[in-house]
Amino acid sequence: MARQPLNVFIRGTRDYVQGSQILGRTAELVGNDPPAVLVSAKFTKITERGVLAVFDGEAPGDLAELGRAQFATDAGRQTVQFFEVVGDKAPPIEDVPRVTANFETDGKGTGSATFTITGTFESYLVAIIEFVKAVHAKRGDRVTDIWFTALMGARLPLAASYPETGTLRLTPKIERMVDGRLQTLSLVDTEGDDNAPPQFQICFSCVVEND
Amino acid sequence: MTREEALTAITKALTTTVGDIDGTLGEDTNLVDEGMLDSLDSMTFLFELENDLGLKLEAIDETYEDFRVGSIVDIVVAATS
Numbered sequence: 001m002a003r004q005p006l007n008v009f010i011r012g013t014r015d016y017v018q019g020s021q022i023l024g025r026t027a028e029l030v031g032n033d034p035p036a037v038l039v040s041a042k043f044t045k046i047t048e049r050g051v052l053a054v055f056d057g058e059a060p061g062d063l064a065e066l067g068r069a070q071f072a073t074d075a076g077r078q079t080v081q082f083f084e085v086v087g088d089k090a091p092p093i094e095d096v097p098r099v100t101a102n103f104e105t106d107g108k109g110t111g112s113a114t115f116t117i118t119g120t121f122e123s124y125l126v127a128i129i130e131f132v133k134a135v136h137a138k139r140g141d142r143v144t145d146i147w148f149t150a151l152m153g154a155r156l157p158l159a160a161s162y163p164e165t166g167t168l169r170l171t172p173k174i175e176r177m178v179d180g181r182l183q184t185l186s187l188v189d190t191e192g193d194d195n196a197p198p199q200f201q202i203c204f205s206c207v208v209e210n211d
Numbered sequence: 212m213t214r215e216e217a218l219t220a221i222t223k224a225l226t227t228t229v230g231d232i233d234g235t236l237g238e239d240t241n242l243v244d245e246g247m248l249d250s251l252d253s254m255t256f257l258f259e260l261e262n263d264l265g266l267k268l269e270a271i272d273e274t275y276e277d278f279r280v281g282s283i284v285d286i287v288v289a290a291t292s
């Protein structure tokens with residue numbers, strides 16, 4: 001399994017492959033025997049094309065790196081790098097309904113929302129990213145190019161063990177302006193049943209314009 | 212906090228962010244210019260540093276750009292005095 005193309009799609013009206021899909025398909029390849037968790041992920045480029053996952057292997061020098069993720073089991077850690085596949089766009093797929101509701105924010109990066117998901121690893125990622133994106137969208141009069149760029153310090157099980165309903169809370173910690181883009185690092189807290197994952201850090205990037 | 216203690220805290224935050232570093236950090240080292248931190252890593256580094264110190268470094272706002280170690284030592288020493 002040194003190199004494996006991921007079965008990813010362009011969902012709805014988007015013009016990029018979602019990070020949640022990339023991590024979700026990779027998690028299926030990593031498997032959960034022994035039980036594994038996602039520790040970190042970092043995306044430096046978006047793509048509308050296919051994605052190749054390289055598992056603890058030599059990076060293909062002719063492909064553009066999209067990012068990387070680190071998974072952990074009791075036996076150790078495994079790093080996976082993602083590369084853009086040269087070729088056609090990823091195939092389209094229908095969008096899915098929103099999974100967060102009762103959204104609240106102070107417009108400065110703090111927010112909360114409830115979620116209803118299927119309890120899988122990918123459905124939880126979708127809820128997190130939808131929620132954090134919504135918080136960032138309210139940070140100015142016009143907020144564009146809102147991207148999920150990283151998560152760190154996480155212990156997110158790959159098993160379908162997440163609460164199906166609960167509340168997400170976002171607390172901003174670090175903000176930086178880099179090349180005209182606002183970059184943020186925030187803490188995500190999940191309230192649900194006993195299976196709610198522990199707090200972790202999430203990074204987003206966006207362009208904020210105010211009148 | 213002394214400058215030496217501040218440097219130790221900065222080294223710890225850097226190691227947590229990017230893993231082991233070669234050699235020791237000097238005050239003239241620029242963490243960004245010398246490629247030790249990219250823009251994403253710089254946020255993680257600042258988060259880890261503030262977390263370890265248990266305080267917000269108010270001098271480092273969203274426009275802060277000086278990642279020379281000596282400058283960050285100055286800020287940590289001032290914030291903890």
